Amino acid sequence: MRILFLHQNFPAQFRHLAPQLAARGHELVALTFNQPPPTPGTRVVRSSTTHATGAGHPWARDFDTKIIRAEAALQSAKRLRDEGFHPDLIIAHPGWGDALFVKDVWPKARFALYCEFFYAATGTDWDFDPEFRPVEDPADSGARSRLRNLPQRMLFDIADAGISPTQFQASTYPPEMRERIMVCHDGIDTAQVAPGPAQSxxxxxxxxxxxxxxxxxxxxxxxxxxxxxxxxxxxxxxxxxxxxxxxxxxxxxxxxxxxxxxxxxxxxxxxxxxxxxxxxxxxxxxxxxxxxxxxxxxxxxxxxxxxxxxxxxxxxxxxxxxxxxxxxxxxxxxxxxxxxxxxxxxxxxxxxxxxxxxxxxxxxxxxxxxxxxxxxxxxxxxxxxxxDLHSVVLPRQLAWVDALLAASPRVDDPPV
Structure with a gap:
């Protein structure tokens, strides 16, 4: 099977999963904006853009940046398509906008999201610390947090599933999204990360x-x-x-x-x-x-x-x-x-x-x-x-990928 990863800092949270999938014989490609370290079995395609964020409304600049990145990733995806690459599964981090349009290129691919955090105006990080709380009307905070989440909402409309590393992080998502998220930590190799003699x-x-x-x-x-x-x-x-x-x-x-x-x-x-x-x-x-x-x-x-x-x-x-x-x-x-x-x-x-x-x-x-x-x-x-990476995390992550590859995609036609 062919699997495409999208993450601006690949391999990041996929640093253990990607090599395991490659070892199983899957063909892996990663779309990224930065220069990643070598990842066994993965072809890396770097996107780039010369566009700068516009000088429109200040609240729109974050989304504007994500659209610029999304358009650059879209061009990279089209080049991959034209080379003959058609992924069976796309796994993407939705936070930077890179994945917004890839489903338009490959509408029949299964599509999964790494669900790191869903912003809220109250109850999480935004209003937690009085010393550094933004000085603004709560209505403004609500509007800005919804704008930050807009790419994730757009992507969840067409996503088959999500994965989140902790129950808390998954709980930040709205119920209609949360029901599609599996909680599984990224994994700690406890054989390597273990007590032992230390050097001065x-x-x-x-x-x-x-x-x-x-x-x-x-x-x-x-x-x-x-x-x-x-x-x-x-x-x-x-x-x-x-x-x-x-x-x-x-x-x-x-x-x-x-x-x-x-x-x-x-x-x-x-x-x-x-x-x-x-x-x-x-x-x-x-x-x-x-x-x-x-x-x-x-x-x-x-x-x-x-x-x-x-x-x-x-x-x-x-x-x-x-x-x-x-x-x-x-x-x-x-x-x-x-x-x-x-x-x-x-x-x-x-x-x-x-x-x-x-x-x-x-x-x-x-x-x-x-x-x-x-x-x-x-x-x-x-x-x-x-x-634990080997006894808990990788078995769950690989089973999650297997289930996605065996399922029909959530959307069979390009989104409109």
Missing amino acids: LTFSNGTVIEQGEELITFVNRNIEPYRGFHSFVRALPSILERRPNARVLVVGRDGTGYGAAAPQGTTWRQHFMNEIAGRCDTSRILFVGALGYSMFLNVLRMSTLHVYLTYPFVLSWSLMEAMATGCAILGSDTAPVREFISDGKTGRLVDFFDHAGLADRAVELLGDPAQRARLGAAARARVIERA
Whole structure:
């Protein structure tokens, strides 16, 4: 069978599924806008565009960008069609608009969506944090969130099925969409992502961290409020005062991720570290930027306590990886985290905004190695039970693909 993937950062969430499908003998093609790493058995076709977003209504610019991308992907799809490529199944991430028109090229293909998140004006990320809540009329927020979701609504009209990595993320979709979504995590290779001996860490500034040191770890792809960096930093003076031997290691880039950019001329790291300047020994807080994967896993194996905070939003792979390595987790009491961390069983939870409570709970855990060991072992067991790549995820994902390939497509004629 022929399978087409659409994802601007391919392989991304399909990094495990695509090679498995290729190994089964399927012919795979990926349409993407970025240069991906090599993916065994997959032909990559890159789309590009010279169009720029127009200067129309500000609310329309996001959708305009998606239409520009969709038109570029459409041209790539037509070239593939003219070469004789006709997919039996299309699996697409709907978030960037790339997939909007591919069903017009291949109307008889089965069509499935990776359902990462459906925006809402209330109840999830948009209005969660009063400190960074958009200053606008709620009616405006509702209008803007519906516009952000418009590509997904258009695609669900013609989609046969969806897949979402967590129950929380699936729950953000309207009922008429949710009934077609299977929940299955992207998968953690718990044989590789596992407890084990760690090597001492040496960084470019000469800092060395040895096995056995009291180390608090915090990981963001981009250091920003969406992942609770402000709450974490505000807890550090109290933690470091009460745990004089503790050190803090922060993994992540300075940059804009999911939320707004930092105030002009600064970064979120600088902005919040300025808040605690003079209140603690900041030389004990080490920012190491982005790390290679083996170094990242080594950091987790060195961790005494791993802190993970997030808005009600997409759950980070880093939490699951920290759990799989047996870290003791201190997480935010928010819906995505509660799905995997049960307070007192697989980790501890604290109110996202309660930095004093976060400090108290961190100090408690740092002083209780027996509790940390118990929580870390239970955290790893939960990941193995729910998200182990080989025993849980790939069998479910492959069965999902098989069912789609065996089914008739939802729409047999081109959409109008």
